[in-house]
Amino acid sequence: MTMPNPGLSWLGLAVSLAFAPPLLSAPPTEGPGYAAPEDPLDSVGVGSLKDGLNVLLIIVDDLRPSLGCYGEALVKSPNIDQLASRSVVFQNAFAQQAVCAPSRVSFLTGRRPDTTRVYDFNSYWRVHSGNYSTIPQYFKENGYVTLSVGKVFHPGISSNHSDDFPYSWSVPPFHPSSEQYENSKTCKGQDEELHANLICPVDVADVPEGTLPDKQSTEEAIRLLEKMKKTNSLFFLAVGYHKPHIPFRYPKEFQKLYPLENITLAPDPQIPAGLPPVAYNPWMDIREREDVQALNISVPYGPIPTEFQRKIRQSYFASVSYLDSQVGHLLSALDELQLSNNTIVAFVSDHGWALGEHGEWAKYSNFDVATRVPLMFYVPGKTAPFTSPGEKLFPYIDPFDSTSDVMVPGGQAMELAELVSLFPTLSELAGLNVPRRCPFNSFNIELCREGPSLVRYLNITKWERDSYDSTRKPLDLVAYSQYPRPADTPQWNSDKPHLKDIKIMGYSIRTVDYRFTVWVSFNPENFTANFTDIHAGELYFVDTDPLQDHNVYNQTMSTY
Numbered sequence: 001m002t003m004p005n006p007g008l009s010w011l012g013l014a015v016s017l018a019f020a021p022p023l024l025s026a027p028p029t030e031g032p033g034y035a036a037p038e039d040p041l042d043s044v045g046v047g048s049l050k051d052g053l054n055v056l057l058i059i060v061d062d063l064r065p066s067l068g069c070y071g072e073a074l075v076k077s078p079n080i081d082q083l084a085s086r087s088v089v090f091q092n093a094f095a096q097q098a099v100c101a102p103s104r105v106s107f108l109t110g111r112r113p114d115t116t117r118v119y120d121f122n123s124y125w126r127v128h129s130g131n132y133s134t135i136p137q138y139f140k141e142n143g144y145v146t147l148s149v150g151k152v153f154h155p156g157i158s159s160n161h162s163d164d165f166p167y168s169w170s171v172p173p174f175h176p177s178s179e180q181y182e183n184s185k186t187c188k189g190q191d192e193e194l195h196a197n198l199i200c201p202v203d204v205a206d207v208p209e210g211t212l213p214d215k216q217s218t219e220e221a222i223r224l225l226e227k228m229k230k231t232n233s234l235f236f237l238a239v240g241y242h243k244p245h246i247p248f249r250y251p252k253e254f255q256k257l258y259p260l261e262n263i264t265l266a267p268d269p270q271i272p273a274g275l276p277p278v279a280y281n282p283w284m285d286i287r288e289r290e291d292v293q294a295l296n297i298s299v300p301y302g303p304i305p306t307e308f309q310r311k312i313r314q315s316y317f318a319s320v321s322y323l324d325s326q327v328g329h330l331l332s333a334l335d336e337l338q339l340s341n342n343t344i345v346a347f348v349s350d351h352g353w354a355l356g357e358h359g360e361w362a363k364y365s366n367f368d369v370a371t372r373v374p375l376m377f378y379v380p381g382k383t384a385p386f387t388s389p390g391e392k393l394f395p396y397i398d399p400f401d402s403t404s405d406v407m408v409p410g411g412q413a414m415e416l417a418e419l420v421s422l423f424p425t426l427s428e429l430a431g432l433n434v435p436r437r438c439p440f441n442s443f444n445i446e447l448c449r450e451g452p453s454l455v456r457y458l459n460i461t462k463w464e465r466d467s468y469d470s471t472r473k474p475l476d477l478v479a480y481s482q483y484p485r486p487a488d489t490p491q492w493n494s495d496k497p498h499l500k501d502i503k504i505m506g507y508s509i510r511t512v513d514y515r516f517t518v519w520v521s522f523n524p525e526n527f528t529a530n531f532t533d534i535h536a537g538e539l540y541f542v543d544t545d546p547l548q549d550h551n552v553y554n555q556t557m558s559t560y
Helices: 009-013 078-085 100-109 135-141 177-181 213-231 252-257 306-336 419-429 553-557
Strands: 054-060 088-094 145-150 199-202 235-241 248-251 343-349 372-378 411-418 479-485 504-510 514-523 528-541
Touching (some): 054 306, 199 306, 213 306, 235 306, 248 252, 248 306, 252 306, 411 419
Parallel strands (some): 145 235
Antiparallel strands (some): 088 372, 343 372, 479 504
């Protein structure tokens, strides 16, 4: 039996810059003839709303919950931990597909990948599947000034080479100029030459432009906050940080926080014996880096030498601490501008990243290490008290300050949550009408959502009754993820297959008790999955196998 996949159908089945003529002479940059460049924000009218809550949405690339507030004692993340201490932290939040563009399109539209039909980087959902509204678009249509800094949508085809401007944003999104050097030869090797390495701690003064993308994004975000403070308009500001996405290019001083002798290997660095080949991803992107190529690692299974594994983990954690410092500066500015009393702060990652678990070094899978993400919400006066004049809610904490204590989350939500719930949750927290639940087939519906609001689990206020799952108990909640593959065995494009090459889709269910995944035939021409043609399956029980190393699918199926 072959059935179409409009959004949730599989759940039951599975249990610019234009070319311009060259200037005759460069314009003056100072003196009588100099005119300051126009700020696009100046052309935006004052928002129609004055009363209400602003939204600061912080989106991080490839960040697993390796943070102090999630119990990772080794990682120094004092500023994110401080945010967590003022927030409700979701301990079991999951992305719907563990790769950048599909995940971001999914949670920014509130639709699952089978509804956006964005499984790779090469489709724009408004053309490819449906003209779906986005979170910032909905806020913009409700009177907010909407602003984007850094990597919010994945750049390129999947956001129409415009980060979905002008639909989603009041002004063109900002991208840091130094972003262009991320994959270039800027990493000094032991030979004193510059390389395009995976591990790339740098002296910031020596890199092109003397800065890094996330530093520029923080500076621009703070500038926009200052601007919005003056206009007294409600704003929705999304700030997307690149790190800890590869390459691990970060200020070299952060590496000192993690002496190599203190870095342990993953608790399960071996490929599980019962892992179906289709479930494995060969982490081809890190193999392209010069320092990894020099190791001459076999394809597809590796393994990476033990000492280099430690270096990867060291630089991932150092990148997280660098990210934390940028989040700290941003939140401190929110305090300084006296905006923390009327600004919701949501913090989320697009997906996780395997650090050697199951012998993998990437996302691109349905395992918890790839799909589980940090998710927290700060709501002024609800998750933390309002501050008095002069009082600081988010004072900057130096990650190098050894005296700072790990702060515990202000509140914890243990319920399973999905990133498709971000849309209704932010809408409800801001006092907007929560978009209606999507019907079974919603391709022609611009505004609806496929996840429930999470406000009820914040335990902060009386919530609007959401008929989506009002009768369900927390233990009944389920998180769904999926991942495409081009073949049953790992090959060069297994990590990121183009739509036309997808032959198999792995649909995964995560409950409080187990993770269950079936890999089934998939037709990319009509977007259908054939659940009678099962290529492989996985079943892991949370209590007895929390790391998902012992696949009991075949043993379980043989008993029926």
